[in-house]
Amino acid sequence: MTESPSRVAIVTGAGRGIGAAIATRLAADGFAVGLLDLDEAGAKAGAEAIVASGGKAIGASADVSDAESAEAAVATVAEQLGAPTVLINNAGITRDNMLFKMSDNDWDSVMGVHLRGAFLMSRAAQKHMTEQGWGRIVNLSSVSALGNRGQANYSTAKAGLQGFTKTLAIELGKFGVTANAIAPGFIATDMTAATAERMGISFDDMKKAAAQEIPVRRVGQPEDIANVTSFLVSDEASFVSGQVIYVAGGPRA
Numbered sequence: 697m698t699e700s701p702s703r704v705a706i707v708t709g710a711g712r713g714i715g716a717a718i719a720t721r722l723a724a725d726g727f728a729v730g731l732l733d734l735d736e737a738g739a740k741a742g743a744e745a746i747v748a749s750g751g752k753a754i755g756a757s758a759d760v761s762d763a764e765s766a767e768a769a770v771a772t773v774a775e776q777l778g779a780p781t782v783l784i785n786n787a788g789i790t791r792d793n794m795l796f797k798m799s800d801n802d803w804d805s806v807m808g809v810h811l812r813g814a815f816l817m818s819r820a821a822q823k824h825m826t827e828q829g830w831g832r833i834v835n836l837s838s839v840s841a842l843g844n845r846g847q848a849n850y851s852t853a854k855a856g857l858q859g860f861t862k863t864l865a866i867e868l869g870k871f872g873v874t875a876n877a878i879a880p881g882f883i884a885t886d887m888t889a890a891t892a893e894r895m896g897i898s899f900d901d902m903k904k905a906a907a908q909e910i911p912v913r914r915v916g917q918p919e920d921i922a923n924v925t926s927f928l929v930s931d932e933a934s935f936v937s938g939q940v941i942y943v944a945g946g947p948r949a
């Protein structure tokens with residue numbers, strides 16, 4: 697088992713929700729963390745909270761769907777914290793609509809953030825990982841990859857991320873780099889709260905109804921995803937690669 701030479705992690709979409717919880721957990725695990733988000737204030741606030749509790753972090757704005765921005769963000773983290781050897785592709789958006797109402801822009805923007813974003817960030821970060829001979833990439837997929845009404849764009853992107861993950865695992869394994877995907881079920885964040893608002897129901901009612909359908913009878917919290925991420929980026933997980941782990945309170949796969 698080779699130990700990580702540079703304990704520096706990048707988390708995209710870290711300004712809130714699941715990304716913020718992952719950044720906090722990786723900092724507690726001893727990683728210096730680069731929090732990237734479209735929302736610079738959110739990323740900086742998250743980094744300040746980590747520093748205030750004794751960790752090492754920076755927050756910066758980045759649009760993962762833009763090549764120049766993604767590369768510049770990886771370079772900034774490398775300069776300020778050291779070579780990033782962990783990348784969590786978490787940034788995400790939804791533009792839900794039934795197929796007949798889905799616009800070109802609904803389709804392209806979702807593909808842009810999830811698929812193009814994960815591709816651009818992984819391409820920019822892999823050189824640091826292969827140089828170090830150690831790396832961990834974790835991509836946020838979703839149970840929606842199995843199909844979900846009103847999410848032709850999102851479910852396609854999340855299924856695509858699973859193929860992307862398996863290919864990275866095959867290409868990068870010989871450099872000591874693993875790639876895995878986490879496919880969350882219902883996690884209580886602004887993203888699911890916005891879905892409730894769009895559907896015209898209260899978030900509490902939505903969570904209660906969702907919990908009834910989940911075998912462990914509760915919805916997930918961002919920390920549930922952070923816990924699994926913590927394992928996947930650890931030295932102990934060096935023989936786990938190309939996997940999709942459903943973290944959904946039940947099988948769903």
Ligand code: NAP
Pocket residue numbers: 708709710711712713714715732733734735738758759760761785786787788789809813836837838839879880881882883884885886887888
């Ligand atoms: P969230 O609360 O909406 O947070 C997503 C974050 O990503 C936001 O801070 C957002 O920035 C950022 N972001 C969006 N586009 C970006 C871009 N182009 N570049 C950089 N950052 C960008 O979502 P979440 O619920 O935490 O979800 C995190 C990930 O888990 C997503 O990939 C999501 O698809 C996935 N997931 C979530 C659930 C769930 O139930 N919540 C289930 C399965 C999978 P702004 O604040 O500026 O918009």
